[in-house]
Amino acid sequence: TSRTMFYLLFDASKDINRNVEILWNHEGQESTEGSMELTTLDLLLQWVAMIHTSVSKQANSEIPDYPRVTFVGSHADKIQADTRESVRKELHQKCTEKEFQDILEGTVFVNNRTAGMGAGEDPAITQIRNDCQRLISKLEVNTPLAWILFRKILKHIAGERPVISYSEAATVAVVCNIPLEALPSVLN
Numbered sequence: 001t002s003r004t005m006f007y008l009l010f011d012a013s014k015d016i017n018r019n020v021e022i023l024w025n026h027e028g029q030e031s032t033e034g035s036m037e038l039t040t041l042d043l044l045l046q047w048v049a050m051i052h053t054s055v056s057k058q059a060n061s062e063i064p065d066y067p068r069v070t071f072v073g074s075h076a077d078k079i080q081a082d083t084r085e086s087v088r089k090e091l092h093q094k095c096t097e098k099e100f101q102d103i104l105e106g107t108v109f110v111n112n113r114t115a116g117m118g119a120g121e122d123p124a125i126t127q128i129r130n131d132c133q134r135l136i137s138k139l140e141v142n143t144p145l146a147w148i149l150f151r152k153i154l155k156h157i158a159g160e161r162p163v164i165s166y167s168e169a170a171t172v173a174v175v176c177n178i179p180l181e182a183l184p185s186v187l188n
Helices: 040-053 081-096 099-103 123-139 145-158 166-175 180-187
Strands: 005-011 019-026 029-039 068-074 104-109
Touching (some): 005 040, 005 123, 040 081, 040 099, 068 081, 068 099, 081 099, 081 104, 104 123, 145 166, 166 180
Parallel strands (some): 005 068, 068 104
Antiparallel strands (some): 019 029
């Protein structure tokens, strides 16, 4: 929905154009078992395309019409600034060629070793946390208890039926002390 944020994580210390290695971790023992025919870049683009195709755009003045996707490159401490910039440019360039470019927020790089270190934390991690908090605060909606009860009763009455009549819904609304003029809002 439009009330969603996606963070697509990738290891920025590795070449995004290299085939993805298949890693196994069994009881703390890691082993490599070859590689896939896809690169990290291919996988990131596939994820964005999948997110884009599953989204229906909704208008809402408080929240963007569609979810935002941000690429997050980890291990920023292991790569130079010019490498980060070239990866950012490549991701941007590949995405502008696609239909889903409007859902992309951008690319950030994080030093994941600093997470939770207070003042020593990477500012990019702090920004991601703040962005999540900001979205969550916009999602908080006070739902009257009567509305929740109304929905539970409707589900029970409907049983296996995919649809119930408006008159049945109106009867339940009256029982739940929901004014009939509020019924259309409750049904949304």
